[in-house]
Each structure stands twice: as C-alpha cells, then as structure tokens.
Amino acid sequence: MKEIGSILSGETLAPPDARGRFGEYGGRFVPETLIPALDELTRAWTAARADAAYKVELAVLLETYAGRPTPLFRAERLARELGLKGRVYLKREDLLHTGAHKLNNTLGQVLLARRMGKRRVIAETGAGQHGVATATVCALLGLECIVYMGELDVARQAPNVSRMQLLGAEVRPVTAGSRTLKDAMNEAIRDWVTNVRTTYYCIGSAAGPHPYPVMVRELQKVIGEEIARQAQDAEGRLPDAVVACVGGGSNAIGALHRFVREPSQDDEGQLGESHSISAGLDYPGVGPEHAWLKESGRASYTTCTDAAALEAFSALARAEGIIPALESAHALSAALAEAGRARLILVNLSGRGDKDLGTILEALK
Amino acid sequence: MSRLSDAFPKGRTALVCYVMGGDGDTAALLQAVDEAGADVIELGLPFSDPIADGPVLQAAATRALFSGATVRGVLATAGKLRLRAPVVAMGYMNPVERMGAAAFAKCLRDSGLCGAIIPDLPMEEAQPLRDALSAQGLDLVPLVAPTTPAERATAIARTARGFVYYVSVTGVTGARASLPEDLEKRLAELRAVSPVPVAVGFGISRPEQAAALKGKADGIVVGTALVKTAHESGVKAAADFVRSLRAVL
Secondary structure, eight states, X not given: OHHHHGGGOSOOOSOOOTTOEETTEEOOOSOGGGHHHHHHHHHHHHHHHTOHHHHHHHHHHIIIIIOOSOOEEEOHHHHHHTTOSSEEEEEEGGGSGGGBTHHHHHHHHHHHHHHTTOOEEEEEESSSHHHHHHXXXXXXXXXXXXXXXXXXXXXXXXXXXXXXXXXXXXEEEEOSTTSSHHHHHHHHHHHHHHHTTTEEEEOOSSOSSTTHHHHHHHHHTHHHHXXXXXXXXXXXXXOSEEEEEESSOHHHHHHHHHHXXXXXXXXXXXXXXXXXXXXXXXOSOOOXXXXXXXXXXXXXXXXXXXXXXXXHHHHHHHHHSOOBOHHHHHHHHHHHHHTTTOSEEEEEEOXXXXXXXXXXXXXXX | OOHHHHTSOTTSOEEEEEEXXXXXXXXXXXXXXXXXXXXXXXXXXXXXXXXXXXXXXXXXXXXXXXXXXOHHHXXXXXXXXXXXXXXXXXXXXXXXXHHOHHHHHHHHHHTTOOEEEOTTXXXXXXXXXXHHXXXXXXXXXXXXXXXXXXXXXXXXXXHOSSOEEEEOSSSOSSOOSSOOTTHHXXXXXXXXXXXXXXXXXXXXXXXXXXXXXXXXXXXXXXXXXXXXXXXXXXXXXXXXXHHHHHHHO
C-alpha cells in the first residue's frame, strides 16, 4: 500500500505546460461557460494531488476494492507455441475490478468529485467499460451517475448497459450524428455546459480539455510504475519494449509514461522503444500527449488489422487460458510481432474480453 | 471603430439574426432577413460536432452538411449578395484549424464578411486567430458566459473587436421559457467595462423577451427561433418574425 500511495507523489516531470499544452497539442477548445469549471477542477486536482488524506483514500481503494497491484504474468506457453525468441509478459489489467484499467481513473476522479462537493457525475462511454467503471465508483460513494452512450453502442454493448443500470446509473442513448462515442462525448459536454455548477464530468480517455489529459495520465500511470517494479523483480531489469493499444489512449499513457519520461537514448540501453497500436475504437481523436510523443519520436505508433488481432486473441485463449478484450488483442498482436527480435516484451492487457464475445464469435465464423 | 461596432445604432437596441449556412435557400434567407431589418447577421458555418448548440441548430447543421454544404461554399454564397447589414461568421474551431487561420481570414474577407464568432475558442487560445483576422481588417468577437468571473470578463472584453457576445444562460443554444434573474445586472457590469457594444444571446425566442431586454444590452441575438421558423414555415415567415422582433426594439 505504501507503494501504491506513492503513485501521486513527486513532480510531474513531463509536459504539459500550465495551459495544458504538449508541444503544439492540447489546450482547451470548449465554450467559455466551462472555462471557470476547468479552472476550478485544475485547482481541486492540484490540491488533492498534494493532500495525504486523498492519496491514502485512493491507495486503500485501489488495493482493497480494485485489486491493485495487478499481476505480471509471463506468457511462456504462448511464446513457445509461436516459436518466439523473446520473452513475453502480460500486465494483467484485465484482472482489475470491472474487468479493465478504467477503474484506476474513475476511482481518482469520482473521489475528487465528492471532495469538490459535486453530487452529480456524468460520463461518456463507447464500449461501456468507462461507463461501468464510473457507475461502479458512484455506487460505492453514493453519487448520482448519468452515462451518455451512442445509440449504436447501446445496441452493440447491451450487457454493459445492463451492468450500469444495475449499479444505479442512468444510461442516456445519444441519437445525434454517428451515434457512437464521439456523439456521446458531445452530449456529455452539452450536459456539463448546462449543469456545470452541480455536476462533475468524468472523462475516461487521456483526452478532452486541460486538465483532463494530465489528470487521467497521473491516475493511470500506476500501471507503468508497477510494470517497472515487477519487471525488476522478475527479470532484474526493465523491458525492451512496452506495448499498449490506443483509442483515446488512457491505458497506453498509463503503461508508457513511466518509460517515455526516461531519456529515450539511455546510455545503458535499458529501453529500446515503446510501441502502441490502434485499437480501432470508434473515436476519431487521440490524446494530445500521444500526438506529442509521436511527433517527438519518443513512442512509435503502428496499426494492426482485425484479422491479426483475432489471431492473437485465439492464440492467447488457447495457450494461456486468458480471454482478452479486443482492444488488448491488438496490442498483443503487435507485441508478438515484436517478440521475434526484442528480448523482453511487455504488453498491457488492458481489459478482459467478455464484452466482445458476440463480436468475436461472429468474426471467427 | 469597425463596421461591426458601427452597426449597433446609438439609442436603439440592435437586432442580431442568425442564419445557418447551407440549410435551405441561404441566399434568399439572408436577403430576406437583411431587408426585414436585421442590424447584424450571423452566418452559421455548419459543423458535425456543435457542442454549444441545442437540438434545433444541431439538426440544422446536420441538414446543411447532408446537402453538401462546406465552409467555403457557404461563404461564397454570402459573398455574392449585396447586404446592408454586416455579416459575421459563427462556427467551430476544428474546420478553421483545418483550413488554417490565415486562409480562413482571407476567405472571410473575400466573401465580404466582417469577422467571426467561435464558441469553442476561449481567450487563452484565441490570439493566433485574432491576429490572422486582424491582418485582414476583420474582428474576432469573444464570448462571456454567466459563469465567467468579473475579472476575467473584463480581460475578455479588452480583447474584443466588433462586439462582445454575452451568453445569457448556462447551457446550449435554444429557446428558454425564462431568462436568469441576474441577467440585467451582468449585462450592466459587462457594458461598463467593454470598449465595444455588448450583444446578448442564447435562449431569446419571443418578441416579449426581446422587448424586456430593450436598452439593457446594445444588441440581442435571435438564432434558434429564426432557424426553426425558416425551416418549418419558409423564408417569408422568417422575414415576418424578424420584423416582429425589430418592431419591439
């Protein structure tokens, strides 16, 4: 617990600057009505981050409620079956309560909401994992929860809709535009503009107006901190590559931040490179820090076909008895390609695959 | 002073009318609104993700985009008209960013527009576009909200060119049954510190609401109600609506 408690300590070494800029990216492009609320949020976050009571409460919940630290598992059978030279480790965020890394962020943010005296929490969700994670913490803390979800996603992810409702949240289907995550986020912002004085907006991606990208990163970076410690324990050194999937980018920034903030050309050659791949989520944007990392060459970004992701999905299920989320299968696919040459590869298994079974069974036909 | 500032008459509250570009016959509607007595016209540039807009303007933007409207096309339509009232573009930052601030400014000027209102461009991010517009002799009209603290409102007003847009309610565009109680007080405070006229908008849909604000602001903006009337009842009904608003100011 002492180690978890240390996650929010220390200075923020990497960007953003005071205006939330990562190089040319980031900032605030929202209506004026929200700017004072974002200023209030920045002040509240800065104070909470420095407050031992907040950090202890978060650390206790991360350990006793969410299940941190999550294990690091060596996928030995998988590597052997695929004839890989490298060693492949899985960071098991799929074992976190609610089945994905999302809870790291919502615990921190909803605790902050309560601290700010906001009794009403709103969120947007795509596949439903962030919505479920927000609804979960709102239930735990006794706050009202409203989740905006595109109508198409409501239909595609019916089990997660039911989960949110069972947790006491209201799910509002969004019928505008493409009826997916982008439109759910627009509608959540419209709600926030209207109810800004009483409402906390809990964003799930490392995106949105400042301070959300940096706040989400600080709450997710526990993943990378644990990876570094667990890799030291298991292998006596840091991995050669850390691989994660990117939608809006919260699990990737959480897994990678610990490593990209190191000098990328380390004299001791501890760290080769970081890899991220597209999860092909229904969101046309990416967090500003990823845009900046890509431009500055500190992380590399690649894409992965659905077919390759499905292949990795099946291989992991058969060889190791783990059913990953489709997003995580994309990262795994890229990691396996990397394990042909690099020695020590670490993949962030960001979530479990229960929510995707329908899609996967359909695709495997 | 600019052409936009000058359009706010001394001793009378100006009427600012919003038209969604590309939703129906934009040329005919602009002409009719101009002839019916609008002092300033806001020309909406349709955008796929209008986070400051309520359902009516969202639907209007979707109709416009569906029928193939583009920023350049909408501006070109306005550029062909000879309107008495100055025209200011109202749109979101993403298409402007995509086009480039300088190219956007040039496009506005070539179409005879006087400036732009960008609801998702707060003070901290505004300078590059303000400079690009200024280089073409155009105004960037900033917005002040009910949640804006007094000190910040003063700072925003200091950057204003043309006029300041005061958002009457916390929320998105669209008709409201009533307006906030402290609206007159906030308007008076803003007018006291603003070097340019102050127009108030969001939620004003009926002549009696407009009449109640007569003299309390330098101008009132009517958008959603006008777009709805034009779409449902046509250009002539829209012109009649503008005349009914103008008559009470």
